Structure formats: structure tokens, C-alpha cells
Amino acid sequence: MDRLTNTVRPYAWGSTTALPELLGTEPTGEPQAEMWMGAHPGAPSRTDRGAGPVSLADVIAADPERELGPDAVRAFGPRLPFLLKLLAAGSPLSLQVHPDLDQAKEGYADEERRGVPLDAPHRNYKDANHKPELICALTPFEGLCGFRxxxxxxxxxxxxxxxxxxxxxxxxxxxxxxxxxxxxxxxxxxxxxxxxxxxxxxxxxxxxxxxxxxxxxxxxxxxxxxxxxxxxxxxxxxAAMLLNHVRLQPGEALFLGAGIPHAYLGGLGVELMANSDNVLRCGLTPKHVDVPELLRVVRFEPRDAGVLRPEEATASGEEVYGTPTDEFRLSRFVLAPGTAPHPLDDRTPQILLCTAGKVTVRSGSDSGADGSGTDTAATLAPGESVFVRAGERVELTGEGTVFRATLVA
Known part of the structure; x- marks a missing residue:
């Protein structure tokens, strides 16, 4: 497994205290909005396999089938298909929607044909992928989700x-x-x-x-x-007044599918999404708002906010947040002292994130997609994470909470 070093993004809406409190660090006085865990090119995690720190994106690119497994590569290509974040909102984020896969492909191809630079402020589509996402509250969390x-x-x-x-x-x-x-x-x-x-x-x-x-x-x-x-x-x-206002308690979550307008207003949460950066904004931002394209993407369907609660899915105590997407699957383990180790399914790549207590992730000597590996263990404090490649057998022990980001097997 690979212990991860992760980047914190200092967006203006970020909380100055929530991430430092979780990580046990001193606040800098500056906003700390998101900590990214994964292989997104905008801020890939880094790891060290003995030759110095390297990007997790480069590790995966060097041997995608070994790191992700052949099934994941066939389904999603040679890259990690999800991005895990800690999100700390101190003030409201922009009101926004995400395209579905066909809309993203069409929009990206159109802007490429027209020669719109990727970093242009009026560019809508940064990639050709959709961006379903899930936010799970670690503290009381406030947001807007879907048309009332x-x-x-x-x-x-x-x-x-x-x-x-x-x-x-x-x-x-x-x-x-x-x-x-x-x-x-x-x-x-x-x-x-x-x-x-x-x-x-x-x-x-x-x-x-x-x-x-x-x-x-x-x-x-x-x-x-x-x-x-x-x-x-x-x-x-x-526009915000058209949407459901929702307050999540710790452990509750929201799933945001394509075309669902939403905004996060405040709180700390674990966010998991498809590996994309496609956002169309409705307002609450100084950034570009493309009204015609936005209206093409929005789904004008009234709905309840749809608060999710985890359901126990395995005898090992894993609690799963069910969503209709294959690119990611979020679950959590709440570990009590003195209980037996919690073994994890090894068919897909995964990122494990500790959010409370102290948890040890142990890898067996027969781990690895190619049968190689040695006994290793990583003890995680809140905010610390590891990447576990496909085929690597690991188990959890300790006292605390671990979120698991992986694929639908």
C-alpha cells in the first residue's frame, strides 16, 4: 500500500479552521477548502516507494493494470476513475450543475474544435467526462440540492x-x-x-x-x-430560492447526479466524485456563467433532497452509501477496540481515509496483483490516507472511523 501526501487547495470559500482541527495542525489564517486524494492531474497525491516522492498519477500511468486491475482499465481506461476529497466550506460555494457523459463529450469536443484554451475563463468543459458526486457530512453540513x-x-x-x-x-x-x-x-x-x-x-x-x-x-x-x-x-x-435547503447530520450524505443544481453552504465533509472537473455555474460566483449551455444541462425536475444514510453491506461491518454510479463507491468502517480485524475486498483499487481515532491498515505478504509484496502496516491519524492497489489484501484494526473509496466491483 502507499501512504499518501495530499494537496490542500486554498479556495476563497474554504474554512480557516475545519481542516486544521481535523488534521491537528495550527491554522494559518488562510482558507483551506479541499484536500485532494487521488490521481487528478490538477493536484495528484504523492507517494514514495523507495526512490523518493512521486505522483500517484505517474505511478498508475507506469503500469495501469497492475495498479488498477484489468477490469477497471477495461471499464474506465488507464486512470483512477474517482477523486476523494475532504471539503471544508466556510462560506457558500457557487450554485452549479454537472453534465452527463454525453453532454460532457459533446461540449468538450465542441470547445476543442473551436480552439477554446483549456485555461480560458469562459471555457465550460475541461475534460470529456461526467462528474457525479457524493458528499458525506463529518460535521453538521448545510447545502442546497435539487429543485423544490x-x-x-x-x-x-x-x-x-x-x-x-x-x-x-x-x-x-x-x-x-x-x-x-x-x-x-x-x-x-x-x-x-x-x-x-x-x-x-x-x-x-x-x-x-x-x-x-x-x-x-x-x-x-x-x-x-x-x-x-x-x-x-x-x-x-x-436561483437558490428554487432549491431544497438541507441540513445533514454527521454520517448523512447527498448524491448529486447529472443536471441537479446544488451548492454547499457550510460544514466539513468527505466528498467522492468521478475524476472530472466539469462545472456549469448558475451564480454565486464571479466566474463565467454560460446561461444557454447551463439551460441545456439542467434537469428541470422537482425532487426531494434525497438524504442518504449508510447501510451495512458486509459481515465485516462495512457501511455503504448506495449510489447509481460505477466509477466510485463510498463506504465507512466505525471500528471499536478489541474487535477482530476487518478484511477488505481486494478486487478493485481503493483509497482509505481516517477521519477519527487511530486506525492501522495491514497488508499481507501475499498481496499484490502479481502475487508479490511483503507484510506492511500503516497507522493512520485523522486526515491521513493510503492508496491500495487492486489485488492487495488489507485489513483494518484500531479504534476510529475509516472511509473507503473504491469502485463498484
Whole structure:
């Protein structure tokens, strides 16, 4: 197995304290937003197999079948198909959606044909892959996920009492759900900026009023008011009001499939996604918003937020977060002292991340896809991780919590 050294990304929305508290390090005063674990070219993990630190991406590229196993290479190509992160949101992230696989391939090919540089600020597609993702809360975690049912949103907009929002409420009550959501989101994102900014200011003031009252909209309106504080005048504030507001407790999760608008507002979590960087933004950002392409990708389907809780799947105590994607599978082990070792299936590559306590990962002497290997052990503290190649047999012992990122076998 390979102990990983991982990069922390200092995005402006990151918390200054959440990752240092988990890692047991001193805060720097700067935001620390995400710690990446995997082989994404933007910030690959590094490991040392005796000849000095090297990129995990280079390790895999040197012998994909040995590291990933032949089945994974046949299914996903010669690269690790998932990216694991610790995500620490101190302020709201952009409101965004991800394309499905066909949309990503089409969009990437189109921008390549037109010669749009990969680093151009108006580029939408950085690769030809989709980006389903799963966020699992380690602390209380707040977010927006999926369109609320139109009649419920109409009632919220009417409760705000802002005259400029009344036409949107009328549409949401009168039109079929998908058409109503499309029409309102299009109007919000296409309206005159100055008029929208004034409406956002009025809506934010009304949201603060409702947040202070003991009513059905207090919690969601507190979130919308906070978003408006961070992004004054941004049309994304009105777009956010179309979405379900959700609070996750530790251990609960959300799955974000293609076309589902969402935003993370605050908290610390484990995030697992397909190995892609394709994001189309709806607002709450100074970055490029391509409204026509966004409207092509968004799925205008009302839905509940869909909070996931883990289900025990094996006798070894593994708890799995079920999702409809093959590129990744997230599970966790909550280990108690004095229990028998927890053996892990060795058919697929995996990354193991400790988030609490102290856990030992032990590899057997007959490990390795080619039958080679020696007895090794790595003791992980919170925030530490290892990569285990396909075919390597490992087991867990100790007292603490381990998240396991792997493929659907």
C-alpha cells in the first residue's frame, strides 16, 4: 500500500479552521477548502516507494493494470476513475450543475474544435467526462440540492412579499413543473442586472425578516439571507430560492447526479466524485456563467433532497452509501477496540481515509496483483490516507472511523 501526501487547495470559500482541527495542525489564517486524494492531474497525491516522492498519477500511468486491475482499465481506461476529497466550506460555494457523459463529450469536443484554451475563463468543459458526486457530512453540513416542488416554492416567494417575485410565483403555480422551473430560472438568469440586483436586495431583506420569525420558512430563509450577504445582488440568490435547503447530520450524505443544481453552504465533509472537473455555474460566483449551455444541462425536475444514510453491506461491518454510479463507491468502517480485524475486498483499487481515532491498515505478504509484496502496516491519524492497489489484501484494526473509496466491483 502507499501512504499518501495530499494537496490542500486554498479556495476563497474554504474554512480557516475545519481542516486544521481535523488534521491537528495550527491554522494559518488562510482558507483551506479541499484536500485532494487521488490521481487528478490538477493536484495528484504523492507517494514514495523507495526512490523518493512521486505522483500517484505517474505511478498508475507506469503500469495501469497492475495498479488498477484489468477490469477497471477495461471499464474506465488507464486512470483512477474517482477523486476523494475532504471539503471544508466556510462560506457558500457557487450554485452549479454537472453534465452527463454525453453532454460532457459533446461540449468538450465542441470547445476543442473551436480552439477554446483549456485555461480560458469562459471555457465550460475541461475534460470529456461526467462528474457525479457524493458528499458525506463529518460535521453538521448545510447545502442546497435539487429543485423544490414548484407549489412549495411559490408559497415561499409569496411569503417574502416582494412584488418583483410575484410573476415567478404565478408561473410556478400555473405551469407544468418542468416548464415552470425552466421559465423561472431562465428569467432570473437573463434579466437586467440592475433590476435583478434590486430584487435580490429586497428578497434578502424579506428573508432576514422571515428567518427571525418562528415559521415554516425560517431555516431556509436564514440560508438565503446568508447567501445574499456573501453575494449581494447576485442572480444566483434568486436561483437558490428554487432549491431544497438541507441540513445533514454527521454520517448523512447527498448524491448529486447529472443536471441537479446544488451548492454547499457550510460544514466539513468527505466528498467522492468521478475524476472530472466539469462545472456549469448558475451564480454565486464571479466566474463565467454560460446561461444557454447551463439551460441545456439542467434537469428541470422537482425532487426531494434525497438524504442518504449508510447501510451495512458486509459481515465485516462495512457501511455503504448506495449510489447509481460505477466509477466510485463510498463506504465507512466505525471500528471499536478489541474487535477482530476487518478484511477488505481486494478486487478493485481503493483509497482509505481516517477521519477519527487511530486506525492501522495491514497488508499481507501475499498481496499484490502479481502475487508479490511483503507484510506492511500503516497507522493512520485523522486526515491521513493510503492508496491500495487492486489485488492487495488489507485489513483494518484500531479504534476510529475509516472511509473507503473504491469502485463498484
Amino acid at each position: 416542488h414548484p407549489a412549495e416554492t411559490a408559497a415561499l416567494l409569496e411569503a417574502l412579499g416582494v412584488s418583483a417575485l410575484k410573476p415567478y410565483a404565478d408561473i410556478l403555480r400555473a405551469a407544468p413543473a418542468d416548464a415552470a422551473l425552466r421559465e423561472v430560472l431562465t428569467a432570473v438568469l437573463s434579466a437586467d442586472h440592475a433590476e435583478t440586483a434590486e430584487t435580490v436586495e429586497q428578497a434578502a431583506a424579506a428573508a432576514r425578516r422571515l428567518a427571525a420569525e418562528d415559521g415554516p420558512y425560517a431555516d431556509a430563509c436564514a440560508a438565503y439571507a446568508a447567501i445574499a450577504h456573501h453575494y449581494p445582488g447576485d442572480p444566483g440568490v434568486l
